[in-house]
Amino acid sequence: MQSASTDIATRAIGIINQLKDEEGPLLPILHDLQGEFGYVPQEALPLIAQALNISRAEVHGVVTFYHDYRDHPAGRHVLKLCRAEACQSMGGDAMAQKARELLGIDWHGTTSDGAVTLEPVYCLGLCACAPAAMLDGEVIGRLDAEKLEEIATEVRL
Structure with missing residues (x-):
């Protein structure tokens, strides 16, 4: 073998x-x-x-x-939060802090159950819909605390 x-x-x-x-x-x-x-x-x-x-x-x-290459497996879901200026100016820093708290991990971390990896990304091209995120390749605009809580629950199922 x-x-x-x-x-x-x-x-x-x-x-x-x-x-x-x-x-x-x-x-x-x-x-x-x-x-x-x-x-x-x-x-x-x-x-x-x-x-x-x-x-x-x-x-x-x-x-x-290149930030998209990993040296270890990601979680079953990958949540990317935009860290660019437009998203930061529209509350992105608060969303980033809330995501880290909800998931109990820091940037590039994966939850202990392997459910989700949290990554920063520098511009998703949704500046007019800031703050923005991407979950498993699907973009999410106008991210707020309620939507972030929904995402955190969804990825942990």
């Missing part, structure tokens, strides 16, 4: 080999790895570096630069 690490490496190599000859393959490889695993496994980074003939530091730098 294959170990989990060996299984991850085997699947990662398949993705890397499929995309490594494309033009600018690093981001598509990272995207597909995250799609496959729900995060970019650390054991895949040296495999990517070797296949693309770049340093591990370069791969690590790209993974950590």
Whole structure:
């Protein structure tokens, strides 16, 4: 029986080999790895570096630069709260504090039951409907305390 690490490496190599000859393959490889695993496994980074003939530091730098790449699995739901100026000016800071309190986690944290991960995002393009959030890819405008409580209840079910 294959170990989990060996299984991850085997699947990662398949993705890397499929995309490594494309033009600018690093981001598509990272995207597909995250799609496959729900995060970019650390054991895949040296495999990517070797296949693309770049340093591990370069791969690590790209993974950590882009906020959508994760180094661990997210919760079943991902709640993103806009932290940009328009949302902050319309009560976003209070919504962020309330979300952290309701869920009992901080930014990039996942609830102990694995239900939800809370992430900051810097502009969802809903400035006219601030404050804004995104739950599992669905945008939510004019977020208020009542709606946030509904969301917190919904994601914990």
